[in-house]
Amino acid sequence: MPDPTQPTGIVRTVCGDRPAAEFSAVMVHEHLLYDIVPPGQRADEAGTEIGLGNRWQIDYLSNRTAANARQTDRGIAAEELAAFVADGGDLIVDQSVGGLARDAEGLAAASRASGCAVVAAAGTYTAAYLDAKTRAASAEALTARFVEEITVGLDGTTIRAGLIGEIGCSWPLEDCERRALVAAARAAQATGSGISVHPGRDPRAPFEIVEILAAEGADLGRVAICHMDRTYPEGAGADGHGPLALARLGVMVEWDFFGVETSHYWMDPEVELPTDRGRLRAIRALIDAGLRSRILVSHDICTRTRTLRWGGHGYGHFLRNVVPMMRRLGFTAEDVAHLVRLNPLGLLAMPRVATIPETAR
Numbered sequence: 001m002p003d004p005t006q007p008t009g010i011v012r013t014v015c016g017d018r019p020a021a022e023f024s025a026v027m028v029h030e031h032l033l034y035d036i037v038p039p040g041q042r043a044d045e046a047g048t049e050i051g052l053g054n055r056w057q058i059d060y061l062s063n064r065t066a067a068n069a070r071q072t073d074r075g076i077a078a079e080e081l082a083a084f085v086a087d088g089g090d091l092i093v094d095q096s097v098g099g100l101a102r103d104a105e106g107l108a109a110a111s112r113a114s115g116c117a118v119v120a121a122a123g124t125y126t127a128a129y130l131d132a133k134t135r136a137a138s139a140e141a142l143t144a145r146f147v148e149e150i151t152v153g154l155d156g157t158t159i160r161a162g163l164i165g166e167i168g169c170s171w172p173l174e175d176c177e178r179r180a181l182v183a184a185a186r187a188a189q190a191t192g193s194g195i196s197v198h199p200g201r202d203p204r205a206p207f208e209i210v211e212i213l214a215a216e217g218a219d220l221g222r223v224a225i226c227h228m229d230r231t232y233p234e235g236a237g238a239d240g241h242g243p244l245a246l247a248r249l250g251v252m253v254e255w256d257f258f259g260v261e262t263s264h265y266w267m268d269p270e271v272e273l274p275t276d277r278g279r280l281r282a283i284r285a286l287i288d289a290g291l292r293s294r295i296l297v298s299h300d301i302c303t304r305t306r307t308l309r310w311g312g313h314g315y316g317h318f319l320r321n322v323v324p325m326m327r328r329l330g331f332t333a334e335d336v337a338h339l340v341r342l343n344p345l346g347l348l349a350m351p352r353v354a355t356i357p358e359t360a361r
Contacts, residue, residue: 007342009349011091012150012162012193013117014108020349023117026091027084027315028344029166029196029226029256029298032077032110032118033094035101036069036302039128050310059305059312062266068303074106080307080315081114087316093119093298093348095166095196099129104159119348122149122161122187124180126168126198135176142183143190150191163348164188164195166226169209171200181209185216194222194347196254201268203231203241210249220250224296224347229257229279230265233272236285247286247294252347254296255279258322259306259313276322280329287335296347297322297339 007020048067050058058065071077084092096102104120111118123146127135137145149161164184169177184195195218199205206225213223225246232242243253258276265271274282279297286295297318299306306312313321323336 007345007349009351011117011119011345011348012160012350013091013111014104014120014159015111015117018117020345023091023341023345025089025319025340026093026344026348027089027298027318028093028224028296028347029095029254029300030092030315031071031094031096031100031300031302032080032092033072033074033101033103033106034070034096034302035072037066038063038069041066050304052311055305055311059303060262060266062303062305068305070101071304071307072101072103072106074103074109075113076307076309077106077110078113079309081110081116081118083308084315085114085116087314087319089116089316089319091117091119092315093121093163093344095121095163097121097123097125097166097168098134099125099168102155104154104157108159119162120154120159121163121165121196122146122154122193123165123167123184125166126170127174127176128170129168130176135174137176137179139179139182139186142180143186146183146187147190150187150193162193162350164193165224166196166198168198169200169205171202171205173200173205173208178212181212182216185213185218188218188222192350194224196224196226196347198226199231201231201271206231206246210246210251221252222347224252224254226254226256226300228253228255228282229260229273230267230271233265233274235274235278235282243282244286244289244291247291250294252294252296252343253286254298255283256296256298256300258297258299259301259317276325277329280322280326280331283339284329284331287331292335292338293343293346295339296343
């Protein structure tokens with residue numbers, strides 16, 4: 001019988017395909033090279049200087065300083081990856097899709113320099129970040145684009161994506177975002193890749209997304225719904241609502257704000273965010289409900305002030321600080337293994353090697 005502790009299939013990294021079983025500690029939702037400056041807000045070209053005198057305030061209201069949401073230095077990405085390796089990590093997924101200044105060649109360079117494997121992402125972000133041509137693209141055109149990004153290469157390179165998403169969704173859904181979800185489901189079936197979705201902030205948004213993906217035949221067991229922290233800050237929720245109900249539909253639910261311990265969500269001051277311990281309480285509720293294999297964790301670092309270079313917690317925070325907390329709180333070694341290894345690899349591992357379709361040859 002297959003060993004359940006040894007994932008099967010391959011992970012498509014920016015430096016080539018590798019057996020999933022090689023990896024031991026994965027952060028499945030991060031950003032290494034990105035420009036997530038909100039549309040209509042302009043980051044000054046020189047970049048805002050972040051120092052001891054302003055770092056805390058910039059981080060507390062992270063969306064108020066445009067340049068904080070921009071990190072395009074490949075050398076810094078390599079340094080941050082090396083620190084993650086020192087904390088015991090060996091694989092990071094950069095979910096910077098189309099619209100977020102995706103840099104496949106930069107990811108490959110940072111991966112080689114640091115010795116840490118990196119997965120790049122196919123797909124598109126929310127409508128506000130997309131150019132007019134992408135917003136107008138049909139579901140068929142987007143499907144072909146996503147398949148090409150996984151099987152041929154990203155943005156004119158031969159560096160291939162290993163995950164679809166985070167597919168960006170607003171609330172209510174824009175038409176182009178709905179088409180992107182349809183395309184993601186179809187491309188996943190064509191390539192064997194997993195899907196990650198950034199839902200709108202309304203608690204109803206994730207359920208609508210699951211309906212759309214299911215109607216298109218997506219394998220819900222390899223669909224991640226991100227940002228449980230800000231969509232359901234109250235915790236696991238009851239039947240019919242929240243992460244518990246979502247996980248029971250078969251999707252993976254992701255707490256990806258680990259390391260963020262402010263009193264409110266920076267994009268909406270009316271939303272109270274959980275602390276890391278609060279996130280673990282919600283996760284414990286799902287484990288107790290028999291849904292351990294449906295849980296994902298990460299940091300979703302997308303601002304400078306959350307990286308080590310600018311005084312933040314870095315990509316290794318979960319391994320360095322949260323795992324010891326889990327042990328103190330009575331989580332088992334098997335719980336930890338599911339969160340940092342088995343579950344993310346279940347999302348990423350392609351059951352077959354995705355190759356260039358005959359129609360694209």
